[in-house]
Amino acid sequence: KRKYFLAGRINLIQRSKIRELFEKAKKMDDVISLGIGEPDFDTPQVIKEAAKRAIDEGYTHYTPNAGIPEFREAIAEYYKTHYKVDVSPGDIIVTAGAYEATYLAFQTLLEQDDDVIIPDPAFVCYVEDAKIAEAGIIRIPLREENDFQIDPDELVEAITKRTRMLVLNYPNNPTGAILKKKTVKAIADIAEDYNLYILSDEPYEHFLYEGAKHYPMIKYAPDNTILANSFSKTFAMTGWRLGFTIAPTQVIRDMIKLHAYVIGNVTSFIQIAGITALRDKRSWEAVEKMRQTYAERRRLVLKHLNRMPHITPFKPKGAFYIWAKIDPGLDMSSEDFAEWLLENTRVVVIPGTAFGKAGEGWIRISYATKKSQLIEAMQRMNEALSKL
Ligand code: PLP
Incomplete structure (x- = not known):
């Protein structure tokens, strides 16, 4: 169609x-x-300095569409050291923030008339992404009694044969809720059983309080997860437009086509500064x-x-x-x-x-x-x- x-x-x-x-x-x-x-x-000084240096060093040209290889290696290395997750740099695309990452996921994975489950409340962009993709939107409520975690039983009830994707965002905007490990695992199992993609948008992963922990979805459902992440919140870099997506190889292959003709590549010297953000202790x-x-x-x-x-x-x-x-x-x-x-x-x-x-x-x-x-x-x- x-x-x-x-x-x-x-x-x-x-x-x-x-x-x-x-x-x-x-x-x-x-x-x-x-x-x-x-x-x-x-933005931390060390990152700003890295960007200025990169301009002087000539990082002002096109880069590979998916991003500078060393930057993608630094992202993979980050997942390994922070979460003990093995990610192939080939399964990463550097994006213009998490916004682009979520957009690519919706456009790539959803056909007209596919359904996507979006919790309610949720950050504003997912519903708009779904409308642009002309997908059906199913909202499932997040409840205070459940600490605004998604309820695995309600999730199963909402799934139909048209459901193709679930959107998750923890730590959550707007509730500030986090997801317990038990829930992460339950959702991972459901995604596998029902053949669902999970778009997991995790830009607040570092802002955790009272000893709370973050369990990245990609660790528990690596074959089903499209991760959207960003430098915007973590490193106070909202205006730099730097983010990335990690997804199964076949999904990345589709996403890159759209990314290549819309964005081309994220600004080269900003990608170089991203390497410093991830690797320098000071950041x-x-x-x-x-x-x-x-x-x-x-x-x-x-x-x-x-x-x-x-x-x-x-x-x-x-x-x-x-x-x-x-x-x-x-x-x-x-x-x-x-x-x-x-x-x-x-x-x-x-x-x-x-x-x-x-x-x-x-x-x-x-x-x-x-x-x-x-x-x-x-x-x-x-x-x-x-x-x-
Ligand atoms: N996802 C969530 C949950 C957000 O809160 C925001 C920004 O407020 C974004 C994505 C977009 O972030 P970015 O600046 O990385 O595009």
Whole structure:
């Protein structure tokens, strides 16, 4: 069947209410945004130096489409040392961030009328990727009782003969949840039994708290997993557009065709800086410092939210977000609550419905913001909510 792109069906800007919220915030003074989904840190100096050096050394030309071989070796080496996973550099494509990696997975693996399972709530790009691929979207709710992990039994129930792929994202945006090893293994077994691909988007793997661990899906379901990963969050490199995908050889073979004609290759000197990011001890020291700063902010925000009336935070173990429940007694939708908060406190949060229907009744608070701003925001929120 031929694929048609029907402009009417692909409505990429559907979150108009949220847009309105941001527009309103822009016109106000003294706004504190807790809506931001990117690190507020600068890229570690050692990585910046490596990029500048690489330009001077002439890394300004095309590279192989899949990426510079030494960089792909460094990525494979990273999986070996961090997770004891054997990855062939040939099964890696360097991408323009995790966004490109997820896009390639959807476009390559899904035919029109194939179904994809996307948990609810979930990061916003998967649904849009699915629409572009004209795939059927099945949402399964993530529940607080289950620590926002995917429930293996519910997953099995949702699978039909049209289901081809499951999307996972842990540590999770927006909930901050992580996946326990037991669940990772159960999902790996289901994927094998039902012949499902798992698109596992893991850009927050290094931001873990209270001794939490990350279990990369690729270790437990190597034949079924398409891993999307990124330098954006780990090394505070959002604007560099550097990420990668690792997938079974036959999938990589299809993905590379699309990547080659859309992106060509990721910027050559940025790939060279990526080698330094992965291999230089100093860049990992910088990552650990960022993690510790996030950990301190997380404690601080949780402490305030736990004392605040009308709001109950879920205790996240990863990423840099807090998913918080709005008191149902207020009888306000997520969007109304976010709007009320902006008008009464000049604090921006994201309404949970931005991430799916199951986000109704919730808000996402990002703590990728300076401590002084976080304290100020918490005080404003406490004061306003105490009057309700
Ligand atoms: N996946 C998740 C879960 C994210 O939160 C983000 C960015 O916020 C991305 C992917 C996109 O990241 P990148 O900058 O690597 O394209």
